[in-house]
Structure formats: C-alpha cells, structure tokens
Amino acid sequence: MQDVTKKHDKEVKVIPLLITLSIGVVIWFLPTPSGVTEQAWHLLAIFIATIVGLIIKPLPMGSVAILAIMATGLTKTLSIDDALSGFQNSTIWLIVIAFFISRGFIKTGLGTRIAYLFVKKFGKKTLGLSYSLLASDLILAPAMPSNTARAGGIIFPIIRSLSETFGSRPGDGTERKIGAFLTKVAFQGDMVTSAMFMTAMAANPLAANLAKDILKTDISWTSWAAAALVPGLVSLILIPLVLYKLYPPEIKETKGATELATQKLKELGPLKRSEKSMIAVFLLILFLWIFGEKGLPILGEIGATTTAFIGLSALLLTQVLTWSDIKKEENAWDTLTWFSALVMMATHLDKLGLISWFSNRMKDSVSDMAWVWGLVILAVVYFYSHYFFASATAHVSAMYSSFLAVITAAGAPGMLAALILAYFSNLYGCITHYGSGPAPVFFGSGYITQGKWWSLGLILSVMHIVVWFVIGGLWWKVLGLW
Numbered sequence: 001m002q003d004v005t006k007k008h009d010k011e012v013k014v015i016p017l018l019i020t021l022s023i024g025v026v027i028w029f030l031p032t033p034s035g036v037t038e039q040a041w042h043l044l045a046i047f048i049a050t051i052v053g054l055i056i057k058p059l060p061m062g063s064v065a066i067l068a069i070m071a072t073g074l075t076k077t078l079s080i081d082d083a084l085s086g087f088q089n090s091t092i093w094l095i096v097i098a099f100f101i102s103r104g105f106i107k108t109g110l111g112t113r114i115a116y117l118f119v120k121k122f123g124k125k126t127l128g129l130s131y132s133l134l135a136s137d138l139i140l141a142p143a144m145p146s147n148t149a150r151a152g153g154i155i156f157p158i159i160r161s162l163s164e165t166f167g168s169r170p171g172d173g174t175e176r177k178i179g180a181f182l183t184k185v186a187f188q189g190d191m192v193t194s195a196m197f198m199t200a201m202a203a204n205p206l207a208a209n210l211a212k213d214i215l216k217t218d219i220s221w222t223s224w225a226a227a228a229l230v231p232g233l234v235s236l237i238l239i240p241l242v243l244y245k246l247y248p249p250e251i252k253e254t255k256g257a258t259e260l261a262t263q264k265l266k267e268l269g270p271l272k273r274s275e276k277s278m279i280a281v282f283l284l285i286l287f288l289w290i291f292g293e294k295g296l297p298i299l300g301e302i303g304a305t306t307t308a309f310i311g312l313s314a315l316l317l318t319q320v321l322t323w324s325d326i327k328k329e330e331n332a333w334d335t336l337t338w339f340s341a342l343v344m345m346a347t348h349l350d351k352l353g354l355i356s357w358f359s360n361r362m363k364d365s366v367s368d369m370a371w372v373w374g375l376v377i378l379a380v381v382y383f384y385s386h387y388f389f390a391s392a393t394a395h396v397s398a399m400y401s402s403f404l405a406v407i408t409a410a411g412a413p414g415m416l417a418a419l420i421l422a423y424f425s426n427l428y429g430c431i432t433h434y435g436s437g438p439a440p441v442f443f444g445s446g447y448i449t450q451g452k453w454w455s456l457g458l459i460l461s462v463m464h465i466v467v468w469f470v471i472g473g474l475w476w477k478v479l480g481l482w
Contacts, residue, residue, distance in 0.1 A: 017058035024049025024071075035360070040352035042077045047345040047388070054338070054434075055450065062334045065341035078348060086344030090305040091148065091391065091437050092336060097308035098152030098441050099332035101285070102160055103325055104315050108274040111161030113265065118162060120261035126178055126249045129162065130240040133182065134189040138236065141193040141200040142225075146304035147426075148437030149289045150200075151190040153308070156441055159186055163447070166251055170446030180447040181249035187442040188239045188430055188460055195426035196232040198224040202304075203393040207425055210401045211418035214408065219418060227419050227479060231472035235427075235464055242463060247456055277318040285311040331444040342390035342434050349388070355398040358385070371411035378407050379420050380465060386428035386435050396425050416481040420468070427464045431457040 027045035032038050046068055053064040073080040086092065105111030122132040133155055140150050163169070163179030170179065194201040198208060198221045208219045271279075285307055292302030302310075315321040349355060369377070382403050389395040400421055407417040429436030433443035433453050443453055476482060 011059055011063070013058045015058075016053075016056040019056060020049050020053040020058050020064075023052050033357075035357045036354060037352060039077060040349065040354040040357075042075065043072065043345060043349055043352060044354060046071050046075075046077065047349060050341065050345065051387075055454070057450070060334075062337040065338035068341045068345065072345070078344075082348060083344060084340075085347070086340030086342070087336070089340065089343050090303065091393075092339050092343060094146065094148050094305040094308050095152060095339065095437060095440050096332045096336050097305075097312050098148065098156065099329050099335070099444070100312055100315070100321065100326060101153050101282075101308070102157040102441075103329055104278050104281070104320050105157035105161060106164070107325065108278045108320055109268065109272065110275040110278045111157050112165060113268055113271075113275065114158055114161060116165065116261040116264050116268070118158065119165065120258050120265070124253065124258065126181065126252055127240055127244055129178075130182055130185040130244075133159065133186045134193075134236050134240070137186070137190055137193045138196075142197045146289060146437070147190055147194040147201045148441070149285075149304050149308070151186065151438040152441035153285065153289070155186050155190070156438075156445070159183055160445060168251075168447075175447045176250050178249045178251045179445075180452075181243060181247060183442050183445060183447045184247060184453075184456060185240050185243055187438060188243070188457075189236055190438050191427055191429045191436065192232055192235045192239070192464075194429070194436075195423040196225060196228040197221075201392065201426055203396040203425060204422065206393065207396050207400050207418075207422040210396070211404060211414075211422070214401060214404050215414040215418060217415070219415070219422070223415075224419065224422070227472075227476060227481065228423060230475040231423075231468045234471050235467050238463060238467065239460065242460065243456065246459065247452070274318075274320050277320050278315070281311050281314045281318065281320065284314065331446065335440045335444045339390065339434060339440050343394075346388065346390045346394055350394060350398040355388075356402065358399075360402070369410060371407075374410035375407050375412045375417055375420070376469065378403055379417075379424055382421060383424045383428045383461065383465065384431070387432060390434045392425055392429055392436050395428070400425065413482045416476060419476075419481070420472075423468060423472075427468070428461070430464065431461050 024045050027048055028042055030041075032041040049071075050064060050068040053059070053067070054061055058064070059067070069083045072078040072083040102111075105114070118129065118132060122128045137150065137155055140154065141147075159179070159182045163177075163182060166178045168174045168177035168179035194204075198204045198219070204224075208224070212218055288302050288307040288310065289304055292304075292307050295301045312321075316323070316326075382399060385399065386392075386395055389398075404414075404417055404421055407421075408414045426436075429439060431454070433439050433450060443450070473482075
C-alpha cells in the first residue's frame with residue numbers, strides 16, 4: 001500500500017504546479033485591457049495557465065484539464081454547464097472513436113497483416129515507408145472532408161501496426177526506433193493534404209463561403225487545388241526529409257524486410273473471421289465518411305461522427321471489440337477529458353469577444369503598411385494565433401473574415417489573401433498537440449513527448465510559411481493571382 005501511495009504522489013509535482021497557478025493568478029489580476037470584458041480576461045487567465053500546465057506537467061494532462069474545468073466553475077467565470085460543454089463536441093467524440101477503431105485493427109491482427117503488406121512493398125527504407133503513408137493520405141484527401149477520420153481512422157492504425165511490427169512501442173524506450181518518426185511525418189503530412197483541397201477538411205468550405213461574402217466572388221474547387229498544388233507537393237516532399245534530419249528513426253534501412261514480411265504473411269495464413277469483419281466495417285466507415293455527408297438515399301446526410309459511432313457499434317455487434325476493450329483504451333478517455341476542456345475554453349473566449357478584440361487591434365497596427373508586408377505580417381499572426389485555439393473550425397469562424405477584411409483593405413489582391421489564409425487555416429495545425437482534430441490521436445499514441453512535438457512543430461511551421469510564401473508566391477504569380 002505504501003508503494004502505491006508513493007507512486008501516486010509522484011503524479012503531483014509541487015514546483016511546476018505553483019508555477020502554473022502563479023501564471024494564472026498574475027494574468028487574472030492584471031488590469032483588463034480596454035474593450036475586453038472582465039469575464040473574458042479571467043477565462044484567458046485560466047486558459048493560459050492550462051496551456052502552461054500541459055507544457056510543464058505538474059499533473060497528468062487529464063488532471064490539469066479537470067482542474068481547469070473546476071476553476072472556471074468555482075470562480076463563476078463560466079457556469080458549470082458551460083464548463084462541461086466541451087464534452088458535447090462531436091469532433092472530440094470522432095477523435096475518441098478513432099482510438100477504438102485503431103484498437104480493432106490491432107486486436108484482430110488485420111493491422112499487422114496490412115503492416116506486413118506495406119513492408120513487403122516499401123520496406124527497404126524507413127523513408128520510403130513515410131512517403132507511402134503521405135501518398136495514401138494525399139489520394140484520400142480530396143474525397144474525405146474529415147481529416148480526423150482520414151488520418152486518425154485510416155492512416156494512424158497502419159502506423160501503429162507498422163511500428164509494433166518493428167518493435168517500436170510507446171512507454172518502453174523503443175519509441176525512436178521507427179514509431180515516433182512515422183507518427184510525426186504522417187501527422188504533419190495530413191496538415192498539408194488538408195490544405196490542398198477544398199474538400200479535405202471540414203472548415204475549408206466555411207473559409208470559402210466567408211471569402212465569398214467579402215470578395216463577392218467564388219473560390220472554385222479547381223482554383224483552390226491548382227493554387228495549392230506546387231507548394232503542397234513541395235511541403236510533402238520536405239517533411240520526411242526535415243524530420244529524418246532533425247528527428248531520425250533508429251531503424252533507417254530494413255534489410256531483409258521484404259523477405260521477412262513475405263514469411264510473416266505466410267505464417268498469418270488466410271484471413272480470420274474477425275479480420276473479415278474488421279475489413280467489412282472499415283469499408284463501411286470509409287464509404288460513409290466519403291459519401292455520407294453528401295447525403296444518401298433514404299438515410300440522408302450522415303456526419304463523420306455519426307459514421308464513427310456506426311462503425312464502433314458494428315465492431316461491438318460483430319464482437320471484433322468488446323466493451324472491456326473499450327474501457328481499457330486509456331488514451332481515448334484521457335484525450336476526451338483534456339481536449340474537451342481546451343475546446344470549451346477556446347469556444348467561450350470567442351463568444352466573450354476576446355478574439356474579435358484581438359483582430360481589431362491587429363487592424364490598427366498595419367493600416368499604414370504596403371499590402372505585401374501587411375499580408376505577410378497578418379498571415380503570420382493568423383498562423384501563430386492558433387496556439388489559442390483547439391479547433392481549426394473555431395479559428396476560421398472567429399478570425400478568418402476579420403483578417404481577410406483587414407488584408408484586402410490594405411490593398412492585397414483578394415483571391416490571393418483569401419487562399420493564403422485558407423491554406424494557413426490547415427497548416428497552423430502543425431504547431432500543437434491540440435490544435436486540430438488528428439493531433440490528439442497521433443500525440444495520444446505516446447510515441448512523442450509534448451516538448452518534442454511542440455519544438456518540431458515550430459520548426460516545420462517556419463518551413464511551411466517559407467515554402468508557401470516563396471515557392472507558392474512564385475506559383476501564384478504564374479497563375480495570375482497577383
């Protein structure tokens with residue numbers, strides 16, 4: 001009993017906890033800026049303290065989230081109903097169910113079979129494996145408007161199985177063998193493929209509609225894709241190379257992997273009933289993710305999260321998964337807790353007017369600048385303001401219109417500005433482990449520490465900005481956008 005108590009005591013780190021609380025208290029008692037309500041400022045203090053807590057980890061992430069929810073209710077900053085509203089977010093449940101779908105692939109052995117097929121085809125080098133994952137995502141992206149479903153439900157289970165095939169598992173010191181590298185590459189690549197097509201991420205059509213209101217002209221699917229083609233492909237090519245240099249896998253060449261994979265596939269034998277059930281459910285999920293939101297005969301529209309619940313229900317009914325399996329998926333329930341808290345606070349910061357106040361302040365700062373510099377500065381600010389958001393859709397809803405209006409008022413070509421902000425509305429997901437739907441799925445796997453996730457994300461964010469402004473800028477000149 002004494003050992004158990006000591007083990008749990010170690011979860012609370014006093015000094016980091018005091019630092020986290022102190023930062024929140026200091027911001028809380030700072031003078032409230034003009035134009036900001038006291039309620040919004042106090043919620044910002046709790047939000048920033050929560051982010052600090054997630055970084056320096058005075059407690060596990062779920063515990064930090066619980067403290068944040070408690071703080072918003074105890075201080076009457078939000079009602080307890082509002083403080084718990086994040087748990088109603090459908091995207092969060094889509095993320096959680098993606099973990100369960102991943103467990104189905106692993107439990108049945110289907111994921112291992114798929115992994116060996118990948119190894120057989122692309123298994124000579126780890127770099128080749130990473131590019132095969134990006135190519136798969138790129139092919140699926142135009143038809144799947146949920147990047148969480150695409151990356152979390154399809155790509156991630158394959159990565160996890162590949163990693164475990166090569167003996168790379170979270171928590172036992174083998175993360176860097178191959179799992180961490182493949183996880184980071186696939187996640188970062190998904191941010192790029194999401195930017196490349198109007199139909200590759202749920203908020204993209206929203207950005208296009210907001211741009212139409214301001215520019216009084218449509219952004220067509222073709223013009224979106226054409227403008228993103230060159231910078232997008234360049235980013236996809238560079239991501240594995242940059243990460244291979246900065247965060248290399250220990251396994252670089254898998255000599256004999258093709259022969260090994262062939263032998264393992266023979267040992268696995270024919271498909272088991274559970275694998276066939278998993279394939280059937282997987283194809284059902286894939287079909288509904290691609291076509292369900294467009295509307296089906298009789299059934300009508302079926303959203304991505306509803307599809308996820310259909311898939312999970314089917315896995316339970318076919319006994320591919322049991323309720324015991326669901327209860328044991330700790331990463332899923334942990335993600336539900338901390339991501340719900342962040343989404344809740346980010347949503348109410350917008351509702352309380354803090355985001356619009358921030359946007360208006362930026363408008364004043366660039367009013368006398370040349371349009372080129374105004375575009376660059378505001379686009380970069382828009383990009384990095386995503387540190388304050390736990391949802392790309394929320395960010396687009398809160399800031400896209402105001403930033404586009406400011407940039408175009410400064411004289412920037414409207415279509416150019418609209419597309420850059422739209423692309424950045426996907427690319428900015430690369431910086432944190434909570435800023436996009438797929439992020440908690442990949443980060444929650446445990447292969448990469450939070451500090452490394454953030455530092456690599458920051459480096460890649462700079463790379464994206466340079467690529468899309470320089471390479472993209474030249475390409476957009478050819479297309480006549482400026």
